[in-house]
Amino acid sequence: MASVEPRQSVAIVGTGMAGLITAWIVRNDSRARFDVEVFEKQKTLSLDSASLTVSNLSGDKQRVDLPMRAFASGFYDNLKRMYDYFGIEYGKQKFIFPFSIVENETEPGRSPKIHTSFIHSSHTHQFPPLRPQGSTWLTWLIEALYLGICYLWIVSCSIIIKPKEANGSRPSETFRQYAARIHLPQYFVKNYYLPIMSAVTTCPHNALLDFPAIDIVDYQAKTFGNSHYTVIGGVSKVQDKLSKGLNVHYSSAAIRVENVGAKVQLTWKNDITGLTESKLFDHVIMAVTPDVVRAIFPPLRSASLVGGIRSEPGLPSPERIHLCSNSSSTEFTHEHLSSVIITTSPILPIDPSKIEHTVFFTRTLRTPLSRKVTKEIFDPKTSGDFGDSKQWRNGDGNIWLVGSWCWDGMVLLEGCIASALRVAEELDIEVPWAL
Numbered sequence: 468m469a470s471v472e473p474r475q476s477v478a479i480v481g482t483g484m485a486g487l488i489t490a491w492i493v494r495n496d497s498r499a500r501f502d503v504e505v506f507e508k509q510k511t512l513s514l515d516s517a518s519l520t521v522s523n524l525s526g527d528k529q530r531v532d533l534p535m536r537a538f539a540s541g542f543y544d545n546l547k548r549m550y551d552y553f554g555i556e557y558g559k560q561k562f563i564f565p566f567s568i569v570e571n572e573t574e575p576g577r578s579p580k581i582h583t584s585f586i587h588s589s590h591t592h593q594f595p596p597l598r599p600q601g602s603t604w605l606t607w608l609i610e611a612l613y614l615g616i617c618y619l620w621i622v623s624c625s626i627i628i629k630p631k632e633a634n635g636s637r638p639s640e641t642f643r644q645y646a647a648r649i650h651l652p653q654y655f656v657k658n659y660y661l662p663i664m665s666a667v668t669t670c671p672h673n674a675l676l677d678f679p680a681i682d683i684v685d686y687q688a689k690t691f692g693n694s695h696y697t698v699i700g701g702v703s704k705v706q707d708k709l710s711k712g713l714n715v716h717y718s719s720a721a722i723r724v725e726n727v728g729a730k731v732q733l734t735w736k737n738d739i740t741g742l743t744e745s746k747l748f749d750h751v752i753m754a755v756t757p758d759v760v761r762a763i764f765p766p767l768r769s770a771s772l773v774g775g776i777r778s779e780p781g782l783p784s785p786e787r788i789h790l791c792s793n794s795s796s797t798e799f800t801h802e803h804l805s806s807v808i809i810t811t812s813p814i815l816p817i818d819p820s821k822i823e824h825t826v827f828f829t830r831t832l833r834t835p836l837s838r839k840v841t842k843e844i845f846d847p848k849t850s851g852d853f854g855d856s857k858q859w860r861n862g863d864g865n866i867w868l869v870g871s872w873c874w875d876g877m878v879l880l881e882g883c884i885a886s887a888l889r890v891a892e893e894l895d896i897e898v899p900w901a902l
């Protein structure tokens with residue numbers, strides 16, 4: 468059906484999950500009002516760019532998603548609805564998590580010692596839990612009981628004792644403060660809780676302790692007792708669905724986004740020609756990490772958005788995920804069914820001859836301050852005292868932000884969809900899978 472409304476031009480920067488979902492939504496406006504161009508600094512779409520296909524021991528090809536991009540019922544409702552709408556198949560994933568501590572890893576001349584204290588199976592699918600080698604029945608039983616009590620305690624607290632919200636000049640409570648307030652034992656926090664949550668957030672323990680407690684407690688409460696899933700055959704299937712017919716400028720890194728009159732000017736550098744080009748659009752949607760936003764969008768250059776860290780990446784039968792910690796971080800090692808081993812944030816050196824593929828990601832961290840600023844940008848009505856009326860807010864000047872960090876919650880895939888749906892609502896676009 469021909470559109471009777473004037474068409475508007477939209478530029479989307481970034482082709483991760485957030486950029487691709489937003490592009491799909493805007494292009495599929497039922498009133499066909501938008502012409503969409505996408506800009507990606509890489510040579511390919513980025514959602515699936517780090518994944519690889521490997522042959523398993525029987526010679527069959529298997530797709531290994533990097534990062535894994537697992538999701539769970541309860542927390543990822545929008546993501547699940549979108550996958551269902553596109554007919555993306557996903558399967559329940561069972562995991563086995565051996566928790567280990569590495570000692571002597573920095574002492575010259577001494578070989579590192581790894582001690583496994585407990586082996587947890589997701590949703591207790593393995594009952595009784597597996598007993599680590601070297602653990603006696605008695606020590607194993609004591610450890611299991613202790614963990615059970617600590618876990619019950621934190622789950623009950625997450626329902627009964629809510630983390631403190633920001634109040635006036637006092638920022639929202641950090642996980643460090645919350646854990647102390649509910650008397651969560653240090654041993655449990657250090658050896659079990661931080662390692663398992665590090666697997667979700669890919670960051671050092673200290674950074675995780677500084678997360679807003681509400682993020683962690685909310686994630687735990689929503690995923691408690693729910694199954695985890697991964698896309699069968701890999702997220703390339705999601706990428707294919709979302710990007711069909713998309714007009715993408717590859718090797719084109721956005722370097723500036725600014726308002727010029729009633730339009731938005733996007734300036735980008737083409738890595739192949741070396742040329743810098745500019746074009747005016749009616750809307751520009753940035754689907755990039757906050758460090759990139761700060762670099763290309765002057766109004767947020769000095770905003771305390773969120774930190775980014777770089778980290779190395781890390782069906783039916785359970786897959787082992789080894790959580791091996793030292794005093795400051797946890798290495799996440801995934802024995803993939805294909806027989807490859809995926810290690811994220813390695814503590815011990817890896818023999819270079821065994822490395823098939825290395826990839827770097829930026830992981831966005833949260834703090835009470837970045838949470839406050841993010842809420843002010845995206846949800847000024849609920850952000851409490853918001854003194855600076857000159858602060859740029861999402862949508863001002865027809866410039867928008869989407870991404871896993873663009874909502875009030877853990878920086879995960881669900882944030883990509885929630886933020887894309889917010890733009891859809893503002894532009895009055897109906898989304899077929901939205902409630």
Ligand SMILES: Cc1cc2nc3c(=O)[nH]c(=O)nc-3n(C[C@H](O)[C@H](O)[C@H](O)COP(=O)(O)OP(=O)(O)OC[C@H]3O[C@@H](n4cnc5c(N)ncnc54)[C@H](O)[C@@H]3O)c2cc1C
Nearest residue numbers: 481482483484485508513534536537720721870871879880
């Ligand atoms: C190791 C690891 C494991 C994870 N596991 C999970 C998990 O199991 N479940 C889960 O829900 N989440 C997981 N996450 C988080 C999740 O994958 C990310 O938060 C999410 O993919 C981010 O999507 P995004 O679209 O917001 O941003 P990104 O995927 O970062 O996309 C940004 C895009 O912008 C492009 N870009 C950057 N700068 C420019 C520029 N100047 N011009 C043009 N393009 C530019 C980039 O190339 C990229 O395409 C994991 C993350 C990591 C690192």
